[in-house]
Amino acid sequence: MMILATLLLAAADPVCAVPAVLNEPWTSWTQSGQAKAGVLAQGAPALILGKPLTATLTPAAQVQFPVAPxxxxxxxxxxxxxxxxxQAARVGIALSGPAWxxxxxxxxxxxxxxxxHGPDxxxxxKIVWFDLPAGRHLVQIAGSKAASVRVMAADAQANQPAH
Known part of the structure; x- marks a missing residue:
């Protein structure tokens, strides 16, 4: 029985000898940056396309979400x-942990x-893609079990050759 449980665990979470080589638009995922996520829409820190952040989160009950998550x-x-x-773009929001x-x-x-999901x-x-118009948007993160998460926004067309 112990062997079966070990095999199932190994199949569910592959052991990786080498981290994945990330392709565009995720090549900068491992760079460092830090920010404390906002609790109000006004003054929420900026996500910049292609620049990952390790975000310190707040208990969700204290965040004033403009729209219910x-x-x-x-x-x-x-x-x-x-x-x-x-300009309008297809934007992916990547997270290092489970959250909405x-x-x-x-x-x-x-x-x-x-x-x-991201690459093995x-x-x-996880990566969630949105077709967004030009302008200002708010990215809401909710339901994280951890008090911090790595987050990155990326344009699907980043560094893609022009046709």
Missing amino acids: GKGAKDGYGGLFSLSLK VDVVTGDVSLGSVEHG CSDIR
Whole structure:
């Protein structure tokens, strides 16, 4: 019985001898940057495309989300970031841990267009993609069990050859 449990655990979480080589737009994922996520929309720190941050979160019940998160509004930890775009783009929001991600424009939560996991042997736990118009947006993180999470916003077209 112990052997079966060990095999199942190994299959669920592969041991990686070498971290994954990350392709665009995630090549800067391992760079360092730190910020304390905002608790109010006004003054929320900026996410800059292609620049990852290790974010210190706040108990979610203390965050004033402009729109109720899809999940985890009062559970665990959360926070807010601003994201400004000069032009419309498909943007991925990557997180290193389990949490809920919403993007809010004005007073409307925008639906995601795709989601998935990061590459095997990377610490990108999830990537949620949004088609965003130009302008200022808020990225809401909610329901994190950890008080910090690595977060990065990336343009799907970053460093892609022009056609």
